[in-house]
């Protein structure tokens with residue numbers, strides 16, 4: 001009974017968190033589902049987005065501008081990973097690890113050599129202390145803004161996938177040979193995908209930092225696995241529903257994921273145990289054979 | 302139009318699996334020629350096409366297009382002028398995209414990669430006009446996913462897509478081999494009319510000796526990385542199936558096929 005009541009108490013915040021993390025899951029969806037690229041840059045670009053937003057908010061920047069700056073920083077990180085992979089021909093996994101590792105130091109520097117940045121309760125962020133949040137019903141304002149932000153990203157992403165550039169990205173994931181046949185450099189399309197993906201990841205990091213009013217150097221640890229779990233959860237659980245867009249499935253997957261984590265904590269797990277929960281959940285998803293099938297066929301060289 | 306000049310190619314050099322395929326191999330396909338290539342399995346037909354398309358680099362020798370050295374040019378740059386159809390019909394379109402989306406995709410081949418809408422609804426009538434003559438009913442199922450099409454339908458779509466934007470060469474690698482005989486005939490017929498209509502240079506590798514003799518104005522037979530038969534125009538027309546089959550069996554026996 002006590003488990004249930006504390007779970008119910010944690011539920012709204014879990015949904016809120018799920019929504020904010022869903023933006024990151026959408027980014028990972030691009031690298032993993034579309035490009036078939038296991039991109040570990042994510043573990044570094046998520047805190048990168050957070051530290052950029054946190055610093056700019058501390059300096060009194062408009063929260064929307066801070067978000068844009070986070071996204072831009074993420075795109076830059078994705079660009080570097082892409083260049084390392086495409087131009088220097090380093091394996092996909094290693095390219096991401098290299099940039100992730102470098103980002104640890106860069107994030108620390110950006111935070112002013114501090115592992116923790118806290119924003120004062122009064123700071124104006126996208127989710128709190130702003131004119132929009134003030135007119136929304138108290139207690140639900142962050143949830144509503146988070147919902148709105150995620151759906152704005154979803155709609156933009158859906159639109160993007162209907163553009164010429166978006167079509168090429170889809171083609172790259174569907175049948176890489178087609179990209180070559182269309183006289184395009186596969187590498188360029190990959191770089192574009194990595195940039196968009198990491199922009200979304202960093203945007204998510206910025207959102208989380210603005211919501212939680214803090215940046216913490218290790219907040220990106222396990223970000224990639226967490227997002228992957230969300231993507232796989234959403235795509236498989238809702239796979240049957242043909243009419244639902246993949247982006248919506250991923251968002252729901254991310255929310256469900258955070259709800260499961262909240263449940264685990266309500267059952268008595270400590271926040272420090274979260275990573276093991278993440279790993280266990282991910283393992284469960286993989287072992288249950290929920291891995292997306294048919295997504296990735298590699299056309300031979 | 303396309304030429305290979307004194308090509309040398311060895312697979313897995315310096316290993317136990319070392320396999321010298323081409324030694325001083327040359328082939329010149331003039332503009333407008335329609336060349337059929339036959340040969341036993343492993344005779345190097347696909348490797349030859351890969352060299353022409355740029356998915357394989359020779360150890361020595363040159364690749365020429367319209368007299369220009371393109372040996373160092375990457376595959377996607379060559380694809381501006383070369384269209385390629387593979388044996389597997391799935392290679393020529395995107396399974397998860399609709400017929401309409403696939404056509405829009407290939408229609409944007411020479412255009413900028415930008416944020417304009419990929420599908421232009423105004424083109425739908427034109428797409429239908431392109432698909433209707435195939436007689437496969439594709440024009441009435443523009444919203445169907447390419448992955449749900451039959452092999453023949455999908456190969457027809459691939460052909461339409463490859464020839465939608467101007468190309469100077471069409472390369473076909475056993476593109477009817479995965480189809481049942483009747484569908485293969487349909488696709489072969491479509492291929493032939495496409496090549497004539499657009500006046501493109503074509504290189505068609507086929508296992509079907511009948512097709513090789515009936516279509517095109519030159520025939521080449523390959524064996525172990527060498528050309529063992531090369532006849533054009535009247536000489537090709539004078540060739541009898543029995544003679545080609547005889548030669549084919551001779552070399553096939555030799556390599557144990």
Ligand SMILES: Nc1ncnc2c1ncn2[C@@H]1O[C@H](COP(=O)(O)OP(=O)(O)O)[C@@H](O)[C@H]1O
Nearest residue numbers: 312313322340341342343344345346347348349
């Ligand atoms: N990527 C490769 N690596 C090693 N050997 C190869 C490769 N591709 C082809 N070969 C070898 O080269 C020979 C010619 O192959 P291929 O060009 O595919 O012939 P064909 O298309 O006429 O059947 C075969 O013996 C084949 O085993």
Ligand SMILES: [Mg+2]
Nearest residue numbers: 346347348474
């Ligand atoms: Mg072959």
